Amino acid sequence: MKKAVFPGSFDPITLGHVDIIERGLPLFDEIILAIGVNSDKKYMFNLEERVRFLKETFKNQPKIEVMTYKGMTVDFCKSQNAGFILRGLRNSTDLDFEKFIGQTNFKMSGVETVFFITSSGKSHISSTVVRDVIRNNGDYAFMVPDAVKK
Numbered sequence: 826m827k828k829a830v831f832p833g834s835f836d837p838i839t840l841g842h843v844d845i846i847e848r849g850l851p852l853f854d855e856i857i858l859a860i861g862v863n864s865d866k867k868y869m870f871n872l873e874e875r876v877r878f879l880k881e882t883f884k885n886q887p888k889i890e891v892m893t894y895k896g897m898t899v900d901f902c903k904s905q906n907a908g909f910i911l912r913g914l915r916n917s918t919d920l921d922f923e924k925f926i927g928q929t930n931f932k933m934s935g936v937e938t939v940f941f942i943t944s945s946g947k948s949h950i951s952s953t954v955v956r957d958v959i960r961n962n963g964d965y966a967f968m969v970p971d972a973v974k975k
């Protein structure tokens with residue numbers, strides 16, 4: 826059984842995340858959407874809301890599980906018997922950052938990271954931009970799945 830973990834803050838989930846997750850589905854029997862809990866970080870949406878957005882968005886997709894975790898992503902992967910981490914690359918900044926983390930994770934645990942390059946037209950979307958637009962009362966609906974709009 827090929828299992829992948831897609832780790833992130835998902836504050837909130839965007840159509841950029843959805844794109845990567847949907848494209849990962851044919852590769853894996855199961856994808857765990859894993860919200861990393863970091864008590865030092867300030868979030869716009871609390872953990873329950875972020876879990877709800879993910880669950881609602883993928884409620885009709887039996888291959889997707891939503892979970893939360895603390896600590897290192899590779900330890901969480903091991904605990905779930907997941908051999909892969911799924912991540913998205915928007916630009917060279919993402920690549921530089923992800924390369925270092927992917928190499929370290931592999932060295933530590935043998936867990937491979939599988940990367941998808943963002944679909945054309947989606948690379949401008951980020952949770953940070955969505956939060957900024959929300960704070961300024963702008964229209965963010967075109968960047969997020971329905972669950973986040975309500």
Ligand code: ADP
Nearest residue numbers: 833834835841842912913914943947948950951
């Ligand atoms: P983190 O807090 O770990 O950065 P995020 O929720 O911001 O978590 O992102 C999780 C993953 O989703 C990362 O691999 C990131 O590159 C990817 N991602 C986010 N937005 C997009 C997008 N628009 N296109 C492709 N990948 C994306």
